[in-house]
Amino acid sequence: MHRIVSAFLFAGLVACGQKAAYQETGGPDSIVSVGEVDIQEIKGAASGMLESLLREGVLSTAPNKPARVVVERVTNDTSSRFEVDELTYRMREHLVNSGQATVVTAYGGTPESREAQEIQYRKAVLEGRTEVESLKPDFILNGRITQLKRSAGNVRQTTYTYRLTLTNAATGNEAWTKTVDFTKQGTKDAVGF
Amino acid sequence: MNRTRFLLVSVCLLAAGCGTVNTTTTRDRPGDDSIKTQTRVRDLSTYLNLRASEVRLFPTEGGVLEAQVDVANDDRFPRGFSYRFAWLNERGNVIESPMSVWKATHVQAGGIITISSVAPDMSATDFRLEVRRAEK
Incomplete structure (x- = not known):
C-alpha cells in the first residue's frame, strides 16, 4: 500500500514538473537569481552602455572614421562566475556591424588581440622590420563589474554594478564613462520578471 | 468613540503603508518634443493601471533619436512591469540590434517614471x- 502511494506521488511530481522548452534569451520568462548574474542583466548592461555611447556621440569625436577602439580588460569583481566578454562582444557586435567603430585587435590582451599581434609581428619579421606596424587607436575601453550584497532576515538583496570607461588614447583623458545597476531582492530564485 | 478613532488610525496607517506617491511638477503642458502615439491593448488589467502619460521623440547630441515615455501608475499599489523598445526605419522595418532588450522596472502607486531608449543608428x-x- 505504502509503495503504491509513493509511486502515485512520484508520478504526480513528474507530471507537475516543467518540461524543457526554448525561451527567448534574456526574455521576461528568464530565471532571476538573487545571488548570481543573469543573462538578461548582461544584455541590459550592454544595451545601456551602447545607448549612452550613442546618445553622447563620443565615438563621432574621434579623428578616424569609424572610431578605432581597443577593448581592454573588463574585470569581474563579483562572486558570480561568467564571461565578461559576453558584455563587450555584444557591444562590439553593434558598434562594428553598424560602422560606428572598428575594434583594433592589434592591442590589448583578448585572445583575438594576441592573435592579431602575432600576425603583425610575423609580418614585420618577414619584411625585415624591427618595429611592428599597427593602427593607432582613438579610444581604449575598460571597466569593472562589482556587487553589493545585503540581507534582512531571509530576504537577500544583490546589486550588480557595471562600469565602463572610454579613454582618449591621444590625451589619456576619460572621454566617456557609464554605470548601469541591477538590483535583485528575494528569498529564492524565480522564473520570470 | 474609541472604536471610531481606532478605525481612523488603522485606515491612515494602511493608506501610509501603501506608499502612494504625490507628485508636484512645474510643467502644465506637454513637452515640446511630445508626439502622438497609438496603443494596442491586449492586457486590460495592465492598461487600466499603467498608462503612457506622455511620449517624446527627439534627436540626441550624438545625432540618433531618443524616445522617452512617461509611465503613470493610477493604481493604489506599486506596479512592476517589463518593457522592450524596438526601432523602425523609414520604411517601417525593424532595425535588429542587441540594444533591443527586455528591461524590468517598478512605478510607485500614484507615481510616474520615465522609460527611454536610444535608436541604434541614424x-x-x-x-x-x-x-x-x-x-x-
Whole structure:
C-alpha cells in the first residue's frame, strides 16, 4: 500500500514538473537569481552602455572614421562566475556591424588581440622590420563589474554594478564613462520578471 | 468613540503603508518634443493601471533619436512591469540590434517614471514599445 502511494506521488511530481522548452534569451520568462548574474542583466548592461555611447556621440569625436577602439580588460569583481566578454562582444557586435567603430585587435590582451599581434609581428619579421606596424587607436575601453550584497532576515538583496570607461588614447583623458545597476531582492530564485 | 478613532488610525496607517506617491511638477503642458502615439491593448488589467502619460521623440547630441515615455501608475499599489523598445526605419522595418532588450522596472502607486531608449543608428525614425506585467 505504502509503495503504491509513493509511486502515485512520484508520478504526480513528474507530471507537475516543467518540461524543457526554448525561451527567448534574456526574455521576461528568464530565471532571476538573487545571488548570481543573469543573462538578461548582461544584455541590459550592454544595451545601456551602447545607448549612452550613442546618445553622447563620443565615438563621432574621434579623428578616424569609424572610431578605432581597443577593448581592454573588463574585470569581474563579483562572486558570480561568467564571461565578461559576453558584455563587450555584444557591444562590439553593434558598434562594428553598424560602422560606428572598428575594434583594433592589434592591442590589448583578448585572445583575438594576441592573435592579431602575432600576425603583425610575423609580418614585420618577414619584411625585415624591427618595429611592428599597427593602427593607432582613438579610444581604449575598460571597466569593472562589482556587487553589493545585503540581507534582512531571509530576504537577500544583490546589486550588480557595471562600469565602463572610454579613454582618449591621444590625451589619456576619460572621454566617456557609464554605470548601469541591477538590483535583485528575494528569498529564492524565480522564473520570470 | 474609541472604536471610531481606532478605525481612523488603522485606515491612515494602511493608506501610509501603501506608499502612494504625490507628485508636484512645474510643467502644465506637454513637452515640446511630445508626439502622438497609438496603443494596442491586449492586457486590460495592465492598461487600466499603467498608462503612457506622455511620449517624446527627439534627436540626441550624438545625432540618433531618443524616445522617452512617461509611465503613470493610477493604481493604489506599486506596479512592476517589463518593457522592450524596438526601432523602425523609414520604411517601417525593424532595425535588429542587441540594444533591443527586455528591461524590468517598478512605478510607485500614484507615481510616474520615465522609460527611454536610444535608436541604434541614424536610419531609425520610429519606435515600438512592448509592455508586459511583472510576474508578481
